[in-house]
Amino acid sequence: MSRAVVRTSRVPLGSALGFTITALVLSVGAYVIAGYGKRGQLPARFVIYAAIFAGGYALALIAIRRFAPAADPALFATAGVLVGLGFAMIFRLSGGLATEQATWIVVGLAAFVVTIVVVRDHRMLDAYTYTIGLLGLILLMLPMVPGIGRTINGARLWVQIGPLGFQPAELGKVLIVIFLASYLTQKRELLQVATTRLGPFRLPAPKHLAPVLFAWAGSLAILFLQRDLGASLLYFGIFVVMLWVATGRAVYLVIGLVLFALGAYLGWALFDHVQLRVDVWLNALDPNKVFDLGYGQLAQAQFGMATGGLVGTGLGQGSPGLIPFAPTDFIFAAIGEELGLFGTTALLLLYVVLVGKGLRIALEARDPFGRLLATGLSALIGLQTFVIVGGVTRVIPLTGVTLPFVSYGGSSLVSNFILLALLVRISSGPAPGRAVT
């Protein structure tokens, strides 16, 4: 019956309240400005949406105060600002999508509160290593099942059951991170010991290296079967980072990079769609190819961001509607057009704050599982942001993943809120009240 070490230091209410109110003002403010910019009047559903944001953020704050009182006060608010900015942009692009996104925000906030209340101590997740891992794997593979799987925009990511469509892999990602944190905490000692020599490197025994190769093969399989470049990159990246942090051995980073280079080359050599992505990346602004698939959309994104300049055209006053997939993959470019370089920089800084706080939580976590889990979850947000922002700004070939908390999309929003709730939980330590065994 080990009672956990409960941190007694309660974060002062003023601090958490201040952050949350600022987040609320920013969210509703951006939405109102977008309404005035677009139509010159207060949006018709102002009262409904403002009430959703105010009520939702207030409930989340109460849940944090009640069940995770020592949590970082700015963590939820930072995500709240991202959600608010994303919502304003989606509303500005399409009123219909905004209604759907508002529904998903409600569901996401509910999932956040439920996760905080149910997961009273993050260490209880450590007990279900393989159950969670299996569940994550099932979610990843679900779109492969004939009958319910759907291919949308060339990637087989969707599951359609009746009227309900969702991307199970979004939640699968979070479960896989939990599994990896738990698995690697148990196995890290084995993976730390180097026994075999390979050139200048000292490698762990092949038996213990197997999971690395397995993860590599798995992410290649995702590339093969689901044609999803972004997810494949994300999984492998997270795995390598977590392995590195768990063992403290940089050799895994080197092995990971080599395997990644090999996988990237193989993917490029074998698949047309990968070759196309690379060519789009390099020749997006080639005038001869503007009407070919993929080139035009990336060119439009560049033009959008260029139009925005330093401070942007103002919400509702640009024409980000010209960019294909503006509410999802290209929302960063849409924000760049209407809020400019200053707006997108602030957006990136918000992610820096989120990931930085996540890593701080990892440093302060008292148990190895919590430490690794916080690292993995932060790496997930950071890598995903890098993959999509890098793609939109042509730093790397574009792969379609969502911009966490900002992009339109229910599955992504809900699973990101669950991820955030886990970070809040680790940050606060076990919930007060009943003893956790």
Next chain:
Amino acid sequence: MTPFVLSVLKYSLLGLLYFFVFRAVRSVALDIAGRRRERRTTEMRAPTEQVAAARSSKGGKPPSHVVVHEPDGAKARNVKLSGPTQIGRGAACAIRLSDTYVSQVHARLYGENGSWFVEDLGSTNGTYLNDRKVASPVEVHAGDVVKVGKTVLELRR
């Protein structure tokens, strides 16, 4: 709504956005500073408390080894202290004891800035440093004796 008002609103939004980022980043910095201040105040505690703290440990060099004497008369084990070390009957503990008076996760030893501390993790029968009950983390030194259940842990250089 004139274009002028709209751009004022736009700049206000950007301003507020950066204000939020500034506050969020500063909260991290303050957090670190606050922790430092906390540590300083523990060092400059009230004199009576200081005496109490000094008596519970003999003072001296930080330990690097711990010798485990289990009650069943088995040979003493020597464990090197390298990182946070949990003590208990549970499988997750680095120092695993078969003493029935010891909780699953009983106590832990951890190092911070070159010093070592012992902390009771909510055990049923308590943790004792030189026969004084450990309520909150206490610094330990070479030569101190930690008792958990019927097991004696001797800290050595």
